[in-house]
Amino acid sequence: MADATLIQGAKELAAARSGVAPGVAFSAGFDKGQANAQANLAAQAKARDAQVKAAIDKYDAGVKYYKNNKLAAITNIDGGDIPNMRKQDLEYITAEMQKNKDLVAQGAQINSNARSIGNIEGIKESDDLGATGVANSVQLKNQVTMLGNVRNTLDELVKSDTIAKLPGNVARMENIKTIYEAGWSMKDGALTFDDGTRLIDMKLPYSTDIGIDFMQYASDETQAMAKLTPQEYAKATTKQKEQEAKVNSFFKGEEGLDRLEVLVSDNYFEELNLGFGGINFDRNNKEEVEQARLKATELTLAAFAAGTKPDKNAEGEKTGKNNPAYADMKALQAEYLNTPPLNRAARYSPDDLVFTLGSKNQEVVLNKNGWFIETKQPSGIELKTKYDDVEDLLRRNSNLFN
Secondary structure, X not given: OOOHHHHHHHHHHHHHHHOOOHHHHHXXXXXXXXXXXXHHHHHHHHHHHHHHHHHHHHHHHHXXXXXXXXXXXXXXXXXXXXXXXXXXHHXXXXXXXXXXXXXXXXXXXXXXXXXXXXXXXXXXHHHHHHHHHHHHHHHXXXXXXXXXXXXXXXXXXXXXXXXXXOHHXXXXXXXXXXXXXXXXXXXXXXXXXXXXXEXXXXXXXXXXXXXXXXXXXXXXXXXXXXXXXXHHXXXXXXXXXXXXXXXXHHOOHHHHHHHHHHXXXXXXXXXHHHHHOOOOOOOOOHHHHHHHHHHHXXXXXXXXXXXXXXXXXXHHHHHHOOXXXXXXXXXXXXXXXXXXXXXXXXXXXXXXXXXXXXXXXXXXXXXXXXXXXXXXXXXXXXXXXEEOOHHHHHHHOHHHHO
């Protein structure tokens, strides 16, 4: 049997080397084991929670897929609810809708498989397929509705017999047959005819009615101008700028070019022939087009300016100069001012320097400073108005000479 003293000595030596008494070491080891066990339990609980959450997420993803990717919102076009559709159009619609339903069904299968194995990427892929099917179906409905509306517009144009028979409509008239008769399918979200032309890129023939809005504006503006004199219009710079901007807008872009082509034609709006009749251009020649737009704008603005009402003062000046009194007064003033001041009193009597003018027999008096009109105010005060010369008097009081 080992010596008890040696055993105790070995224990003390080991304790001395570790720095921990044997009882303390056992207690620490037990506590550490307990802590590890608790940590493992917590980790297991956390893992279970994550698994439960993942299961819930997968279930939610499946339910969400079916809710988000129903085609009920656009299936009404299967039944031909869109107006102006032909039998073959319904066949094209059915074929396109089947493609979209196949996408949704494919996404549903992927979604089911992905949920069974917890494949999150698979669920995302299924969502993308379902969303694409729905988006394509919405685009299909929008494009088919547009096709029906375009055909309705063409129907109205043909019935009204207002399609402009002009060069700009030649190519567009050829589009009519395509719109009514050609086969089509959906490509990249656009209804595309068999010849590769997209519906959204096609241009409809323009009507002669495109010129009516311009004619209405021109008529309204001309009537407004009749209330202004040339002098008043010359000062109305803001109005002039507004008119220029508005007229430019009528001839801007391709629609403006269509409008201009109608307005300059000899076949429509004949009242414009005297003005716009001299404008000729080739739509394919950019320089000629810009010159035509510029000329049309200039002619329109010039017509507005010419539509101002006669300036009574200007007319009065013109006719007033024919009044014998005007010439006599002008001659008298020249003689009077050329006469030495000391000799004026001897040469001219007060009556020689007075002219009676106008229907009210207004007296106008000349002195060394010019012509004066005296008027008695209600207060009894005499008010003198000075005019530098006969031209000034005529300009400011042309009615006295008429």
